Amino acid sequence: MRYFALCSCLSLALFCGVGCRSVDGLSARASGADLFPGEDTIPIMSWHCITPKNISVETYQELKDCGFNISFPHTYSFADAKNALDCAAAVGIRTLFMCGELDRSPEEIVPQVMDHPGLAGYHLRDEPHKNDIPALKARNDKIRKIDSRHFTYLNLLPIGATDPFMPYVDYINYCSKEVETPFISYDHYGIVNNQVRGTYYQNLEVFSAEARKLGKPFWAFALTTAHGGYPIPNPAQLKFQMYSNLAYGAQGLQYFTYWNPGTETWDFHDAPILQGGKRTSVYDFVREVNEELQKRNFVFMRSKVISVHHTGKVLPAGTKRLEKLPDMVTKLNTGDKDAVVSVLQKNDTTYLVIVNASIHDFLNLEIDFKPGVTRIRKDGTSVPAEEYCDRFIVPPGECEVFGWKTNAAN
Structure with a gap:
């Protein structure tokens, strides 16, 4: 899933029915929160989660304990894929269904699994190129004709890795319109050689x-x-990626990978779970990050992005500088350091999300507000912002969140 092709696959699916567009353009039934009716739970999927020979109720419970609620195992036979469905259902999560039989004969396979309680949806392809789309459209249409309650999933290439002479925007639109899925997905790993790559925010x-x-x-x-120049991630790097995704409006989060892939081509190492089944420190890093993200899930799920800007001396490519302070903010200064400043709106509440866009340096955030603003801490609790001074020390990759009633500034 990655600029390298590790198998022909991708990730995840939403398990809900087709719905109508909401006023902000997003389909309410297709939003990530609808995977968990009545909740704001963030869908979090493990890519390459458990190898077929290690699929069991015990390993699926371990996956759930790490904070995952969707699994995507690389299962190539129907028997292995069915076993994954059974184990996922047994621990109360769901799985993205993948096997060779589904690719070859969706008309035969879909009826056998479409009512399974462990089913999230159907895998189509990872990182397709333009010439792959007609066949994927045909397969997608066959699946959707039989089962419209579960969704197919297609993960798209990152910027700079698509077909020559096809602009990236055209690629996104062509794939998304030809192969109808309830949401779109892409991978672009932003940290190489312990630096944030220049195209990440772009x-x-x-x-x-x-x-x-x-x-x-x-x-x-x-x-x-x-693998290669991609480092063993620490909590700051994981939070940097996930909080950046959420600040830009992501409604689902995915990790590549959970189980260490067996291929030697890319020298994969130090995944959360090693090939032999033992945990690494990354397992606990991911578990802790997922727990923190879910405690703040109500900020991000079903929220509408009002604006996203950056601060700092030099802006990342393709981003926009913050020129106007958000409502209720009377001061916001990050010095010469880059930060993501996102304004989200959900029902009658506006949220201000500020992400330290450095994976190395602390951010000195000077910020002040009009009365009526709350600070939403890591544990999800809210306290009046006026109880704090006007300076916050934000560690690398971390995120400060504030909220207020949308009409409070009027």
Whole structure:
């Protein structure tokens, strides 16, 4: 899933029915929160979650304990894929269904699994190119004709990796319109050689904007398995990726990978779970990050992006500088350091999300508000912002969140 092709696959699916567009352009039934009716739970999927020979109720419970509620195992036979469905259902999560039989004969396979309680949806393809789309459209149509309650999933290429002479925006639109899925997804791993790559935020800018134009939610990734120049992730790097995704409006989060892939081509190492089944420190990093994200889930799920800007001396490529303070904010200064400043709106509440866009340096955030603003802490509790001074020390990759009633500034 990655600029390298590790198998022909991708991720995840929403398990809900087709719905109508809401006023902000997103389909209410297709939003990530609808995976969990009545809740704001963030869909969090493990890519390459458990190898077929290790699929069991015990390993699926371990996956759930790490904070995952969707699994995507690379299962190539129907028997293995069915076993994954059974184990996922047994522990109360769901799985993205994948096997060779589904690719070859969807008309025969879909009726056998469409009512399974462990089913999230159907895998189509990872990182398709333009010439792959006609066949994927045909397969998608066959699946959707039989089962419209579960969804197919297609994960798209990152910026700079698509077909020559096809602009990235055209690629997103062509794939998304030809192969109808309830949300769109892409992977772009932002940390290489312990530095944030120059196109990371540019890709987030373009992809999130196109998702809004299409009226679809989008899902994005963090990298958890080291290889090549991609480092063993620490909590700051994981939070940097996930909070950036959420600040841009992502409605689902994905990790590549959970179980260490067996291929030697890319020297994969130090995944959350090693090939032999033992945990690494990354397992606990991911578990802790997922727990924190879910405690703040009500901020992000079903929220509408009002604006996303950046601060700092030098802006990342493709981003826009913050020129006007959000409502209720009387001061906001990050010095010469880059921060993501996102304004989200949900029902009658406006949220201000500020992400430290450095994976190395602390951010000195000077911020002050009019009365009536709350600070939403990591544990999800809210306290009046006026109880704090006007300076926050934000560690690398971390996020400060504030909220107020949308009409409070009037």
